[in-house]
Amino acid sequence: MAHSSEKRFGLLGRNIDYSFSRGYFAQKFEAPQWQDCRYDNYDLPEASHIKTLLQTQPQLNGLNVTIPYKEAVIPFLDDLDPIARQIGAVNTIQWLPDGTTLGHNTDWYGFQKALEPYLTSHHQHALVLGTGGAAKAILYTLQHLGIPYIVVSRSGEKETLSYAEITPEIMHAHTLVIQCTPLGTYPDVEACPPIPYAHFTPLHLAFDLVYNPPKTRFLTLAEAQGASIENGYSMLVHQAEKAWEIWNNTSV
CATH class of the missing domain: 3.40.50.10860 (Leucine Dehydrogenase, chain A, domain 1)
Structure with missing residues (x-):
């Protein structure tokens, strides 16, 4: 006890x-x-x-x-x-x-703190992969930052695109790509969302909420095209510290 x-x-x-x-x-x-x-x-x-x-x-x-x-x-x-x-x-x-x-x-706060150091003037539109609880926090952050977005889901339902509907034009117009699904999490490290990775460019920032492994297949494929990459570890730390603040201050 x-x-x-x-x-x-x-x-x-x-x-x-x-x-x-x-x-x-x-x-x-x-x-x-x-x-x-x-x-x-x-x-x-x-x-x-x-x-x-x-x-x-x-x-x-x-x-x-x-x-x-x-x-x-x-x-x-x-x-x-x-x-x-x-x-x-x-x-x-x-x-x-x-x-x-x-x-x-506290996910939205953690994501914003992790994302802001990497944002540049050309990251004006985001592609959000996934529709689960983590994705909902990311959408809140993007709204908070004034960044328009398109959500991608497996089925393409509820005002989202399906993966098959992501065209080269959509990739080029959305230089911030945020991976919010569990795909690629250890031990299933070879999994990744089925997007057209060949259309990543050096103007793109690929952000994966997964942090174990540190470099997922999603990030590896984006980096191979010159994109900047970031995993979810910094987000984890920032959201954890915000949670700790909440637990120790009942007025939060």
Whole structure:
């Protein structure tokens, strides 16, 4: 049983052994002021198990949420902060002093902080690959930055393009390409979205939210055409630090 003074945090997801979050916070908690904290993986096979976890772990102080539960977790929470409500996805859960749960989204903040150093004047239109919870946060950030975008999905439904509909003209007009699907995540490192990689150019920035491996096949193929590339590790760090700020300041 946990010591009464111990603060417990963790990551909620499915098949999350690949995630760096536990290692990141374990290293953080080596500092003397955080040695009463621990961070565990909560690897749940089905969304229906989320309710049980939240009800039977009253000693938790905060959770991160990853694929595939960023949207599925919402019905099990007591409330959402305004940005998470607008995005429609949660990646951070805060326990309030009264014991209720409040869902936040720090992915959008992490993505913006990671993206801004690479943005140039010619990154004026974005192609967003994927429609899941992570993609929703990216769309919020692009709106915040005033960057128009087209969303690409496997089916091409709901005002999105299908992968087969991406033409050379679309690639040339959208010099910011953001990969928001799990494709290419360890161990399935050869997977990548089926886009026309030959039409990347040195004007393009390819950003992959995946960070394990550090250079996915998506990034490798884009880089081969001269594109600038960035993986999701910096985004992970920025969103994690924002989550830590939320967990330690109930007025956020």
